[in-house]
Amino acid sequence: MAEIPLWKLALGPVAGAFITALAAYFITQLTLHRQQQLALKRATIDFLEARNRDDSYRKLRAQLIDIVSNRSISTEQWADADNDTSPERHAIRDILNDHELMAVGISTKIFDENTCKEYLRAWLLEDMKDLMPFVHAFRKRTNDNTTYVYAETLANKWRNSS
Helix, strand or coil: CCCCCHHHHHHHHHHCCCCCCHHHHHHHHHHHHHHHHHHHHHHHHHHHHHHHHHHHHHHHHHHHHHHHHHCCHHHHHHHHHHHCHHHHHHHHHHHHHHHHHHHHHHHHHCCHHHHHHHHHHHHHHHHHHHHHHHHHHHHHCCCCCCCCHHHHHHHHHHHHHC
């Protein structure tokens, strides 16, 4: 019978321990990733739920519907300095700020994009279509092309996807 070298005898337990440690590492990483995904979805749902329960937000949505349903007046006019304190201007800015917050949250991975898209796609696309004249005029007036760029980029992305 051939004698087994000592280094081969020592290799078995070391290899077994290494494989066990490697498996434990990958299982831990997978579990952490899954927990992060669940936390992301929970943060998104909390954001959406809080927004929907907020009476002032519902009033803003109703006010925005009134503003954009009057097709004889472009939303562009509300970007004028003369309208800085108007309730219409505040409603438009508050809705756009809300969309911008969501878009920034998605881009920084605070919110889950698929959950937001499933829930808010139609509103975002419709609002951005209706409010882009305001956005362009406001950017021109303030000489700031970055205003609402996250919301605009997200709307374009969602418009071009199914």
